[in-house]
Amino acid sequence: MMTKQNETNNSLSINVDVNTTNLTAKLKVISKHAIALAEELEQMDEMTCPMCNNVLLEENYFADEVLHFSKVECSECGYSKTSPR
Numbered sequence: 001m002m003t004k005q006n007e008t009n010n011s012l013s014i015n016v017d018v019n020t021t022n023l024t025a026k027l028k029v030i031s032k033h034a035i036a037l038a039e040e041l042e043q044m045d046e047m048t049c050p051m052c053n054n055v056l057l058e059e060n061y062f063a064d065e066v067l068h069f070s071k072v073e074c075s076e077c078g079y080s081k082t083s084p085r
Helices: 023-046
Strands: 001-005 010-015 056-063 064-073 080-084
Touching: none
Parallel strands: none
Antiparallel strands: 001 010, 056 064, 064 080
């Protein structure tokens, strides 16, 4: 790495040499993990009660091995929502 400062206008220039042999692969792995984390955080938000911010409990109702509807309930405030599938 080389640093050079120009005294006339107080600017700073930095040259960085990087070996990018594995950098692309590492960035792809980081990207996959960041996407998975974002999806998990979205799921957590969806399972939070809009009334009191407690965790919602989900129940799925099946008939003949087919999901017919889901119900989420808050054990704290009684909030409930049913969604057909």
